[in-house]
Amino acid sequence: MSITRRDIFKSFLPKKDSIKWQEVSFPDIASGLETYKKPWDESAVRHLLRRTQFGAPVAEVEYFKKHSAKKAVKELLDTTVNNPAPPVNNYNDDKVTDEQVPLGQTWVNATNNSGMLTGRRIRSFKSWWTMQMITQNRSIHEKMVLFWHNHFATQTETIRHPQFIYQHNLLLRKYALGNFKEMTKAITTDPAMLRYLNGALNTKKAPDENYGRELQELFTIGKGPGSHYTEADVKAAARVLTGYKIRPLMQDSAFDPLRHDDGDKQFSAFYGNTVIKGRSGKDGQQEVDDLMNMIFDQPEVAKFICRKLYVFFVYSNITPAVEQHIISPLADIFRKHNYEIKPVLEKLLTSKHFFDVANRGAIIKSPVEFIVNLCREYNVSFPAEANYMSRYDAFEFMFLRSAYMQQNIGDPPNVAGWQAYYESPAFYKLWVNSDTLPKRNQFSDRMVLFGYRTKSQGDFVGIDLIAFAKSLQSPENPDMLIQGSVQYLLGTNLPNDQQQFIKTSILLSNLQDMADHYWTNIWTSYIQNPTKENKTIVETKLRQLYKYLMDLPEYQLC
Incomplete structure (x- = not known):
């Protein structure tokens, strides 16, 4: 059986040919730290964005396609980042009143802790931090x-x-x-x-x-x-x-x-x-x-940090060849620049090794990545800043989902951080088990099917499936809609027979002899006449489509 790094997820599936990962050794990747140039296509852009940001939204991919890999990395490493506005009091209710901090004002300078x-x-802080990740600027x-929170772990x-x-x-x-x-x-x-x-x-x-x-x-x-x-x-x-x-x-x-x-x-x-x-x-x-x-x-300091950066951004398996041709040269750069982080990242993220096809889609998303990527790639809308009670409630919902999936930001399990970043040989595979995988599927299903209503105001937080479909090329064409959705959400191609199954069973309602114009007519009718009835028909199809795609093993990878 030929095994690739993208097969990583099969070890969790209940099949007779499940891979025993402790027995698997992948061949070394020959590419090194020489600068990557071509092809600078959608696949390369998505790979860079998913590893350096949270997700690869359509608009971001289109923006960076106009750059080169070198220019894209340079912009992502721009250090002119200002601190965001601090977290606020969103917690006053009939049980607790903060006498020192009015509602909507920041508590970070308050002295009355009880x-x-x-x-x-602390919950306000975690909501605030989740907000920063979901609403992040165009930057790494x-x-x-x-990364540093996991490295200098505190609870x-x-x-x-x-x-x-x-x-x-x-x-x-x-x-x-x-x-x-x-x-x-x-x-x-x-x-x-x-x-x-x-x-x-x-x-x-x-x-x-x-x-x-x-x-x-x-x-x-x-x-x-x-x-x-x-x-x-x-x-x-x-x-x-x-x-x-x-x-x-x-x-x-x-x-x-x-x-x-x-x-x-x-x-x-x-x-x-x-x-x-x-x-x-x-x-x-x-x-x-x-x-x-x-x-x-001590030279080992630079090597140690470069190994951690490699595991976080590239792949978990550091072979002797990777140690010699990737880690050691990066460590030399680190020491040469007096432990400045940026030159190391720039060299790694512009390298042929980083963009090697074998390294793409080979990391299982952490719970934070799974949730934040979904929100960003679907452009999920959140309550406005002025409506801070509802806004914080929505982001609290998101960080709590991540905690249920075993990544509670602010509270890694111990001073070593999350095991998925250091526990050999499993590494990222530790994110997924019989408890967490259903919770991942439940979260993505919920966001597609009915979203979330905030407790304070009842504001809707969910996916606008029609808007997402519109962002793709030729959504009226069922093949183009499926292909575009697969590329953006899974970062890979599905077999032709599987794509045909999706089209027939979902977009064409299992009508075996139905031509593609069945979906085209449904979509066009809504665009030309967006009545509630036409919208319901389109949304029902899209819900089925995106629920199916996000329940696939490939959606767990980045």
């Missing part, structure tokens, strides 16, 4: 915010301070395409991280090794073949990091010299037997710079 307010503000920025359930959670998200936004070394230092003293990994409890009298360990194991050095730091290095790093505390009322962190261990810190041969000289007083916080310099002098 149990009830904290939980509701939102995808990178999610709102543990932090339990909405303002710190929001500030942490802003920090990810600030450095998303910036300097990784500067980002790591900022994360180290970030109030949310200090609370999450006990950094605020780390003192000279009671050293806490939690952050010192994860800084090396998960955030910088990793656990790759070149990672040989020791347990003594963890203890020494913890001593360097003593002295930081959280100031909840001021909503920041600060260095307290009295809590800092000012003795010398000895590191292992892996770090060249470096000794970080102890400092007293306010100078103690300079030891963090020494720690960062020591860690980032």
